[in-house]
Amino acid sequence: MDKEYLLHKKNVLVVRLLWFSVGLGVLASILSDSYQEALILSAVGGGISIITTVLVLKKWATMYIQYISAVGMAVLVYFFAITAPNVNSILLIFFTVSITSLYHNYKSIIFSGILGMGLCFFLFTNYRVEVFSGMGSTGFIFLNILFALIITILAFQTRMGEKLQQETEEKERAALSVQENLQKVVDEIKNSINTLTNVGNSLDRNVSESQEISNELTKTFQEVSSGISSQTNSVNDISSSIQEIDSKVMTSNQNSKQVINLAKQTTGLTSEGNEEINHLNIKIKQVSKTIEHVDDLMKGLQEQSKDIGSILLQIGEISNQTNLLALNASIEAARAGEHGKGFAVVANEVRNLAEMTSNSADKVEQMITSMVEKTNQVSSYVAESQVEVNEGFQSTERANEVFSGILQQAKEVENQSSQLTDMLQSLQKDTSVIVNESVSIANVTEQSNAAVQQVLASAEHQNERMDTLATNFSELTAVTKQLEQVMTKK
Numbered sequence: 001m002d003k004e005y006l007l008h009k010k011n012v013l014v015v016r017l018l019w020f021s022v023g024l025g026v027l028a029s030i031l032s033d034s035y036q037e038a039l040i041l042s043a044v045g046g047g048i049s050i051i052t053t054v055l056v057l058k059k060w061a062t063m064y065i066q067y068i069s070a071v072g073m074a075v076l077v078y079f080f081a082i083t084a085p086n087v088n089s090i091l092l093i094f095f096t097v098s099i100t101s102l103y104h105n106y107k108s109i110i111f112s113g114i115l116g117m118g119l120c121f122f123l124f125t126n127y128r129v130e131v132f133s134g135m136g137s138t139g140f141i142f143l144n145i146l147f148a149l150i151i152t153i154l155a156f157q158t159r160m161g162e163k164l165q166q167e168t169e170e171k172e173r174a175a176l177s178v179q180e181n182l183q184k185v186v187d188e189i190k191n192s193i194n195t196l197t198n199v200g201n202s203l204d205r206n207v208s209e210s211q212e213i214s215n216e217l218t219k220t221f222q223e224v225s226s227g228i229s230s231q232t233n234s235v236n237d238i239s240s241s242i243q244e245i246d247s248k249v250m251t252s253n254q255n256s257k258q259v260i261n262l263a264k265q266t267t268g269l270t271s272e273g274n275e276e277i278n279h280l281n282i283k284i285k286q287v288s289k290t291i292e293h294v295d296d297l298m299k300g301l302q303e304q305s306k307d308i309g310s311i312l313l314q315i316g317e318i319s320n321q322t323n324l325l326a327l328n329a330s331i332e333a334a335r336a337g338e339h340g341k342g343f344a345v346v347a348n349e350v351r352n353l354a355e356m357t358s359n360s361a362d363k364v365e366q367m368i369t370s371m372v373e374k375t376n377q378v379s380s381y382v383a384e385s386q387v388e389v390n391e392g393f394q395s396t397e398r399a400n401e402v403f404s405g406i407l408q409q410a411k412e413v414e415n416q417s418s419q420l421t422d423m424l425q426s427l428q429k430d431t432s433v434i435v436n437e438s439v440s441i442a443n444v445t446e447q448s449n450a451a452v453q454q455v456l457a458s459a460e461h462q463n464e465r466m467d468t469l470a471t472n473f474s475e476l477t478a479v480t481k482q483l484e485q486v487m488t489k490k
Contacts, residue, residue: 004062010103011056011065017099018049018069025080037083044079048072066103070112073099077119085127093119097151104162106155113151117144248332257421258325265318267411276308298375305372312365315406319358326351342423346416353409360406367395 022045029038052069055061061068073096081089093116100112123131124140132140283297329347336343374391 007062007066007103008056008059011062011069014066014069014099014102015049015053015056017102018045018052018073021073021095021099022046022049022076025076029084034084037080040079040083041076045076048076066100066105066108067111070096070100070108070115074112074115074119078122081119081123081127081131085123085130087131087133089123089127089131090120094150097154101154101158104158104165106159106162109151109155109158113148113155116151117147120144120147248335251332272311276304276311279304301371301375305368305375308368309365309372312361312368315361316358316365319354319361322354323351323358326354346419346423349416353412356409357406367398371395 022041025041025045026038029035029041049072052065052072055065055068077089077092077096080092097109097112097116100108103109120140120143124135128134132143135143283301286293286297326347329350330344333341333344333347
């Protein structure tokens, strides 16, 4: 509470006591039929009371009203003593000091005591008999000593009271400061608790969401790991299949080279056969001119017919082998799938050519057989030799045409076989590249699988840490709620 405000309240109380004292004195004077005394008290006491009241109401000289009131009451006692000098004047002096002691100010008490002692000396000097009943100097000195002692005790008590009051006020201010600081701390703690609660709730939500994400991430990596493992197995299977295809392509390439060699041999044999037919044609022309040498020529013809039979036999075997190789090539092309479609077409053409070659060889063999039979009959049918020679000439012409066709087909087979070989070589290169790439893919897949396993282990460890963090935040939330309840109770 403000010190000036308390002093103002004390001033108001003193003014009221002053008015009460003046009124009580006037009433006592009237009752004792001392109207002159009542009039003096009313004039002097009322004036002093009015002046003091105005100063208090206006709050003028608030700090000095206690001294002004002490002087006023001393003046009032003076006029009371000179009007009706008696022992009551001494009592009024003590009453004045007691009223001044209400301020609990040792200075005002000492000031009021000095005024009282002055009044006592005045009254002892002028009204010794009326006031002190003829008291001697020793008694007066003893009275002053007692009065001074009382004033000293009051002043000392007041001084001690002031110190205690100051200490109390300081302690009160310190307590208020501590209380305010404590309240600020409590408010800060409440704000911190609210902030911590909000942050905890937010972090709890974030931790829950992170935990869900971590669980989903772990499941996803598990699925990815399983998929990569399956992919690794598939890549390994594909690599094995491609290596097997590469081996088969190499085999087909070797077979195609053999087919080319056979086709070249067939071409050579067909060229030789064509040359032989041409030579036979010449011989037949010579036979028509030199019939007398028919026997010799027929013998030579028989020998050549035997050679041609051997050649046709070889052609038949080559055709059969070519057909067999074409069949094998068709089977390998079917196994190769999309990559073997072109190869299948070529193999089919080779097989058709082989069949045609076989058929042509059979026809030629039949012709040669017929020609041999006719040649054997030449000796018996010399007369008909010219006709037979003509027929033989026609047969050789047709055989020449057939051999020309066979030669052309054989060259085409050779060209197709060369193209097939080129295709197989290109396919072999491609399959080699695919094999290498599949091995690289398998290695990369295995490395990816290992990396995913490591990431999966890290994700599982992170998931465990998120579980631990969620548990810690739950404990922190519980502690925060307990602290909030404690602060609410306080």
